[in-house]
Amino acid sequence: NHFFGFFFSLSTMVVWNFAAGPARLPDHVLIRAKSELTSYRNCGMSVLEMSHRSPEFESIIKTAEANLRALLHIPDNYKVLFLQGGASTQFSAVPLNLLNAGSWNAPVDYAVTGVWSQKAAEEAKRYAKNLNIVYNGENKKFTTVEPFSSWKTSKNAAYLYFCQNETIHGVEIAGAPTTDGVPVVCDMSSNFLSRPVDVSKYGVIYAGAQKNAGPAGVTIVIVREDLLGNSLPCTPLMLDWKLNADNQSLYNTPPCFSIYVCGLVFEWILNEVGGLEKMEQLNIAKANKLYSMMDKSGGFYHAVVEPAFRSRMNVPFRIKGGDAKLEKEFISESVKAGLLELKGHRSVGGLRASIYNAMPIEGVEALCNFMASFMQKHTQIPPSPSAQSGTASPIVSPPPSQWSRAPQATGHKVLIADKCDAAAVKLLKENHIQADEKTGLKESQLVEIIGEYDALIVRSATTVTAPIIQAGKKLKIIGRAGVGVDNVNLAAATKQGIIVVNSPQGNTTSAAEHTWAMIMAMVRQIPQAHAKTIVGKWDRKTFMGVELEGRTIGILGLGNIGKKVAGYAKAFGMKVLGYDPYVSKEQGLKLGVVMGDLDQVLSNADVLTLHLPALKDTAKLLNARTIASTKKGVMIANVARGECIDEQDLADALRSGHVAAAALDVFA
Numbered sequence: 001n002h003f004f005g006f007f008f009s010l011s012t013m014v015v016w017n018f019a020a021g022p023a024r025l026p027d028h029v030l031i032r033a034k035s036e037l038t039s040y041r042n043c044g045m046s047v048l049e050m051s052h053r054s055p056e057f058e059s060i061i062k063t064a065e066a067n068l069r070a071l072l073h074i075p076d077n078y079k080v081l082f083l084q085g086g087a088s089t090q091f092s093a094v095p096l097n098l099l100n101a102g103s104w105n106a107p108v109d110y111a112v113t114g115v116w117s118q119k120a121a122e123e124a125k126r127y128a129k130n131l132n133i134v135y136n137g138e139n140k141k142f143t144t145v146e147p148f149s150s151w152k153t154s155k156n157a158a159y160l161y162f163c164q165n166e167t168i169h170g171v172e173i174a175g176a177p178t179t180d181g182v183p184v185v186c187d188m189s190s191n192f193l194s195r196p197v198d199v200s201k202y203g204v205i206y207a208g209a210q211k212n213a214g215p216a217g218v219t220i221v222i223v224r225e226d227l228l229g230n231s232l233p234c235t236p237l238m239l240d241w242k243l244n245a246d247n248q249s250l251y252n253t254p255p256c257f258s259i260y261v262c263g264l265v266f267e268w269i270l271n272e273v274g275g276l277e278k279m280e281q282l283n284i285a286k287a288n289k290l291y292s293m294m295d296k297s298g299g300f301y302h303a304v305v306e307p308a309f310r311s312r313m314n315v316p317f318r319i320k321g322g323d324a325k326l327e328k329e330f331i332s333e334s335v336k337a338g339l340l341e342l343k344g345h346r347s348v349g350g351l352r353a354s355i356y357n358a359m360p361i362e363g364v365e366a367l368c369n370f371m372a373s374f375m376q377k378h379t380q381i382p383p384s385p386s387a388q389s390g391t392a393s394p395i396v397s398p399p400p401s402q403w404s405r406a407p408q409a410t411g412h413k414v415l416i417a418d419k420c421d422a423a424a425v426k427l428l429k430e431n432h433i434q435a436d437e438k439t440g441l442k443e444s445q446l447v448e449i450i451g452e453y454d455a456l457i458v459r460s461a462t463t464v465t466a467p468i469i470q471a472g473k474k475l476k477i478i479g480r481a482g483v484g485v486d487n488v489n490l491a492a493a494t495k496q497g498i499i500v501v502n503s504p505q506g507n508t509t510s511a512a513e514h515t516w517a518m519i520m521a522m523v524r525q526i527p528q529a530h531a532k533t534i535v536g537k538w539d540r541k542t543f544m545g546v547e548l549e550g551r552t553i554g555i556l557g558l559g560n561i562g563k564k565v566a567g568y569a570k571a572f573g574m575k576v577l578g579y580d581p582y583v584s585k586e587q588g589l590k591l592g593v594v595m596g597d598l599d600q601v602l603s604n605a606d607v608l609t610l611h612l613p614a615l616k617d618t619a620k621l622l623n624a625r626t627i628a629s630t631k632k633g634v635m636i637a638n639v640a641r642g643e644c645i646d647e648q649d650l651a652d653a654l655r656s657g658h659v660a661a662a663a664l665d666v667f668a
Contacts, residue, residue: 016363019341020167020314020354021190022210028272028499029264029358035501040260042483042559042613043582044591047260052253056582060256061249064263067270074199074222079245081221082259085238087116087189087208090219091123093239094185094204097223098159100230105129107154109182112136113145113173114166115347116187124161127232134160142169144306148177159183159203165191165311167211168345170304170352172311176201183227191313192220193269194357195280203227211313212357214262217255269357271494279357286355286364287312293368300375304350316344316352327351330374337370413452417441418459420481447471457481458488466492482507483561486614486641511639512564515609518637518663523548523607549573554605556621557640558583558593562611566593577601602630607637614641624649633660642667 017024040047043056050057065080074080083089095108107130110121114137125131134151137144153160160182165172167190176184176198183203192207199205204223210216221241228242237243237251244251273279291310294301294317302318303310319326327350334342344350355364413434416425420437428435438449443465450456450472457479458464464478469492478488480502493500521527524545532538553569555562558580566576570592578593579601588595598621602608608630612618622636623646636659638645647668653659 015338015340016359016366017340018353018355018359018363018367020211020345020352021208022216023212023354023356024358025215025261026265026268026272026358028268029261031499031501032264033261039560041582043580044558044560044563044587047257050256052250052256054584057256057260060260060263061254064259064266067263067266068220071193071266071269071276072197072199072222077225078199079223079225079228079241081223081241081244082249082254082262083219083221083244084217084255085219086216087187087206087219088119089239090187090206090221091120092127093221093241094120094159094161094206095124095127095232096235096239097231097241098183098185098204098227099128099232103158104232106156106158107132109134109151109153109157109160111145111151111160111162112138113163113171114142114169115345116166116168116189117161117163120161120163120187128158132157137171141304142166142171143304143309145171145173145309151177153177153179153182155180157182159185161185161187163187163189165189165313167314167354168316168348168352170311170314170316171309172313173309183224190354190356191311193265193276193279194283194313196276209258209262211354212265214265215258217258218262220262272497273357282361283312283355283357286359286361287315289361289364289368290315290353290355293371297371297375300379301371313356314352314354316348316350318350322350324349326378333374334370339367339370342367412454414455414457415450415453416457417446417462418457418481419461420457420459424481443468450475455479460487462487464488464493469493469496469498472496472498477501479503483511483559484613484641508560508564511561512568514665515561515565515611515637515639516568518639518665519548519553519607519609519635522635522637522661522663548607551575551606552577552604553607553609554579554601555593555609555611556580556598556601556644557611557613558588558591558595559611561640562609563591565609565611566591574607577604598626599629602626604631605634606631607635609637610640610644612640612644614643618644620644620646620649622646622650624652627653627659630659632658635659635661635663637663639665 038046040050040056045056047060061082068074068080099106099108108124108128109132110117110124111134112118112121113135121131121133132154134153135146160177160179162173164186165188172191176186184201185204186202188205189208190211193212199222204221204227206219206221207213209218209220213220223241228245231240231242269275269279273282287310291303294303300320302321304316304318305311319330330351331343342351342353344352353367413436414428416435416437417439419439425435425437446468450468451474453472454474455477456464456472456475459481464487466489469475469489475496475498477499478493480488480500482503485500485502488500490500525543529543549572552575554577555566556579558566558578566578569576576593577600578588578595579598580595583595585595612621621644627649636650650659650662654662
């Protein structure tokens with residue numbers, strides 16, 4: 001029942017996190033990360049404890065890079081690096097990598113549009129002998145930016161540096177300046193992946209992940225290949241882009257979990273949002289709603305940045321020109337209403353709402369509604385309806401113990417299509433979620449009724465097909481109470497933006513114990529003894545069976561269940577062999593399992609047990625050829641997936657006597 005917590009949160013008070021960074025992550029990403037936290041894709045390891053040299057992590061980082069390249073259409077002549085040290089470390093890395101011994105005297109151009117570009121310029125002075133400030137907006141309090149054409153650039157500059165979105169001051173610059181061959185370096189930390197970008201216009205793009213791309217701990221650097229390999233001699237190895245590029249970001253241990261979550265965010269934008277064009281449309285809608293509310297407030301709220309340079313990501317604002325007392329009250333009341341982290345940066349004061357990619361439109365609407373209520377409370381003139389995203393209502397403040405990041409439950413309905421534990425159903429109902437138990441329905445019946453439900457819970461009896469998913473116009477989540485999700489059409493769910501979760505450890509113990517019961521039934525010939533007993537016959541010598549101690553068990557699939565079965569086998573004094581392409585020999589030894597290839601396990605096992613998912617690679621894994629390579633007299637148990645065995649070939653092997661016994665409770 002692990003995933004039931006998702007439904008419980010529907011009945012609690014909504015909380016919206018407007019922090020500037022680390023910032024809100026997409027719910028879809030958090031749910032996915034939670035489901036894989038203790039065992040990434042059933043490999044038996046968390047990404048938190050996984051070797052960065054393992055095949056599992058190699059797949060994680062390569063997939064993350066491939067998806068990032070797809071999102072940004074990154075040309076082949078650019079390298080993508082996942083580095084440590086935060087974006088501020090790149091303040092040093094930029095001059096160290098782009099100023100070489102031959103051009104150390106060359107000017108470096110910096111546009112100062114806010115605190116972060118100002119800090120970058122100050123750091124560059126430590127390495128550059130000739131730093132040129134092409135533009136400085138400090139005299140205008142960083143509320144606007146002059147056109148690129150007015151920037152006083154150097155003809156022979158080593159590079160031109162600017163920050164596209166200033167997190168503190170809320171200034172955003174669209175596009176990039178045009179230069180005559182001078183590499184453009186851009187800090188995109190706070191608007192990275194919020195809109196499409198023509199990467200080819202830049203020499204270097206970098207971004208701290210903790211705003212739009214993932215959690216804190218990793219910085220993404222995209223650098224054109226011709227800019228690599230010319231670093232200053234004093235460049236520390238860890239800041240050398242070429243060294244990191246040559247080692248595929250694995251020169252030393254990288255921030256593995258942060259990179260993994262970034263990969264989930266990239267997948268979310270690609271598959272759930274639909275790409276950066278769609279992401280930009282959503283961000284424009286959110287920003288327009290919030291700025292419009294302020295502009296129509298009659299001066300009560302004031303967005304401090306000039307309209308042409310207002311950030312879509314970070315929205316700084318003041319109340320009545322900077323009324324400290326009202327702003328302090330606003331922050332206090334907003335927290336009680338579940339609107340968090342609205343205090344402005346300590347260097348500028350005031351208020352700030354950061355509405356990054358993961359902030360849905362509902363969060364912005366909640367903020368606008370609160371702002372309208374607060375304004376009405378402190379003015380004699382009622383706010384214009386056009387200044388609200390909905391009718392203002394009194395601020396209600398449940399205790400923090402009732403807070404959640406999920407939407408409030410207002411008539412949420414859950415359909416339970418397969419028999420579930422009564423305690424689980426009771427929990428849903430106790431948390432004010434309407435749970436309807438309707439089991440044994442055909443596809444056509446589910447298609448007819450699913451449209452009225454927000455969530456669907458199944459076990460293994462119900463197959464959730466594309467027609468069912470397409471008919472679920474209100475569906476937000478499909479929960480599979482058990483291991484795997486192979487009875488849910490994932491492609492259709494992804495297309496509809498529906499989250500699919502399972503409970504990978506929910507039935508681990510029962511499945512492992514059931515497996516062992518099947519094995520004991522075979523080796524002690526319990527079914528045969530039972531059949532004789534009920535007809536009044538008993539011949540003790542006929543049903544002596546064999547002892548397991550000292551014999552060899554082969555386990556195909558070392559996920560949660562396979563590992564538990566291995567533990568039981570060791571308690572019986574058996575030798576344990578394992579086959580799982582996602583479990584290394586070292587990991588197996590920690591479990592007391594000797595890992596081998598499929599043929600090694602098949603040819604040495606006295607007892608064979610399957611704990612594999614139903615995949616293309618595992619379909620009919622046990623067939624006439626592979627069964628022939630097993631020991632004569634082998635016993636086979638399968639409580640995983642029927643698709644993993646060719647049933648006809650197994651029946652033939654049983655008839656021939658090559659397989660002594662088979663215990664199955666799943667069938668193709």
